[in-house]
Amino acid sequence: MSEQYVCIGCGVKIQTDEREGLGYAPPSALEKEEIICQRCFRLKHYNEIQDVSLTDDDFLKILNGIGQTDALIVKIVDIFDFNGSWLPGLHRFVGKNPILLVGNKVDLLPKSVKQNKLINWMKQESKELGLKPEDVFLVSAGKGQNMKEVAEAIDHYRGGKDVYVVGCTNVGKSTFINRILKEVTGEGDIITTSHFPGTTLDIIEIPLSDGQALMDTPGIINHHQMAHFVDKRDLKVITPKKEIKPKIYQLNEGQTLYFGGLARFDYVSGGGKTSFVCHFSNELLIHRTKTENAEELYKNHAGEMLTPPRQEQMDEFPELVKQEFSIKEGKTDIVFSGLGWITINDPGIKVTAYVPKGVHVITRKSLI
Numbered sequence: 185m186s187e188q189y190v191c192i193g194c195g196v197k198i199q200t201d202e203r204e205g206l207g208y209a210p211p212s213a214l215e216k217e218e219i220i221c222q223r224c225f226r227l228k229h230y231n232e233i234q235d236v237s238l239t240d241d242d243f244l245k246i247l248n249g250i251g252q253t254d255a256l257i258v259k260i261v262d263i264f265d266f267n268g269s270w271l272p273g274l275h276r277f278v279g280k281n282p283i284l285l286v287g288n289k290v291d292l293l294p295k296s297v298k299q300n301k302l303i304n305w306m307k308q309e310s311k312e313l314g315l316k317p318e319d320v321f322l323v324s325a326g327k328g329q330n331m332k333e334v335a336e337a338i339d340h341y342r343g344g345k346d347v348y349v350v351g352c353t354n355v356g357k358s359t360f361i362n363r364i365l366k367e368v369t370g371e372g373d374i375i376t377t378s379h380f381p382g383t384t385l386d387i388i389e390i391p392l393s394d395g396q397a398l399m400d401t402p403g404i405i406n407h408h409q410m411a412h413f414v415d416k417r418d419l420k421v422i423t424p425k426k427e428i429k430p431k432i433y434q435l436n437e438g439q440t441l442y443f444g445g446l447a448r449f450d451y452v453s454g455g456g457k458t459s460f461v462c463h464f465s466n467e468l469l470i471h472r473t474k475t476e477n478a479e480e481l482y483k484n485h486a487g488e489m490l491t492p493p494r495q496e497q498m499d500e501f502p503e504l505v506k507q508e509f510s511i512k513e514g515k516t517d518i519v520f521s522g523l524g525w526i527t528i529n530d531p532g533i534k535v536t537a538y539v540p541k542g543v544h545v546i547t548r549k550s551l552i
């Protein structure tokens with residue numbers, strides 16, 4: 185493209201190469217007098233927010249901008265990927281602005297999980313990561329659970345100010361905003377984008393009734409997300425689609441579980457035959473083997489029997505790195521961020537977890 189075009193909706197520079205990228209418009213759009221990017225097009229014509237991703241630097245610029253405004257910040261995380269969907273620098277940028285933390289995809293939790301325990305854990309983790317939200321909510325943007333409550337809380341905490349919605353890619357931010365749009369405007373109303381040519385490049389404004397606006401910021405890719413290591417076609421394998429059915433494995437010491445080829449769990453020592461309750465996507469294959477054979481099995485079968493990842497990804501797939509845990513208290517979860525967790529009921533057990541380099545494994549008090 186020799187000439188530089190700018191979207192009349194949000195002011196972003198138009199590009200025609202990368203469909204998923206910021207400012208994409210199909211080449212045919214360039215022939216029109218007023219050029220609009222795909223994201224604004226969808227918002228305008230379908231009342232639908234499309235997910236766009238950004239580089240870290242661009243995102244920092246946006247965060248910086250938010251820090252300097254007086255607004256409510258709504259941060260969306262995926263409850264199955266709390267650490268992977270964390271925005272690392274956010275607490276430094278929010279300044280004095282209040283934050284609401286929203287954990288999405290609550291429809292996937294098994295009934296056995298106590299939601300108040302999950303909320304408490306999220307509060308605690310946030311604090312440790314330096315963020316102090318005004319309140320924490322669990323919602324299902326997909327199914328519409330608890331959305332009314334959050335919409336009300338947003339209205340309460342914003343106190344007449346603008347609202348910025350932030351989150352990593354894949355946490356369900358677009359789904360969340362689309363739901364809020366329905367709550368705010370009712371179905372069928374036309375939402376128009378504000379026209380700020382050349383200014384707030386990557387932020388889309390959705391007018392609220394009192395003249396303020398809800399801002400959708402582009403999602404950033406967090407490179408620690410498990411989803412980042414998985415082929416797009418396999419996301420549906422690791423991302424639960426329905427309520428998780430916990431699977432109980434009775435293991436002896438010296439036995440290993442593989443979760444596809446993405447994670448590994450060894451029961452090292454401690455209490456003889458023990459049950460481990462696995463909370464993962466129902467579609468993710470769990471393979472049991474002896475720990476002494478585990479490495480050989482991975483070498484020979486990763487990408488094939490132990491999948492995802494796929495065979496063709498294996499050259500680039502990061503090695504699984506190991507982390508040891510001594511379980512001091514009973515009822516502890518070993519959380520594989522972005523994948524699921526294993527509940528261990530008995531104290532005094534030693535286990536080892538393996539995940540692709542960069543992905544978080546942590547322990548927490550069981551949610552059951």
Ligand code: GDP
Nearest residue numbers: 235289324325326327353354355356357358359
């Ligand atoms: P974004 O990248 O943060 O904008 O995320 P999207 O809104 O595109 O959603 C990412 C994926 O999560 C999609 O496959 C959605 O269908 C799914 N998703 C979003 N919200 C929910 C939810 O509340 N429950 C479930 N089960 N899936 C959801």
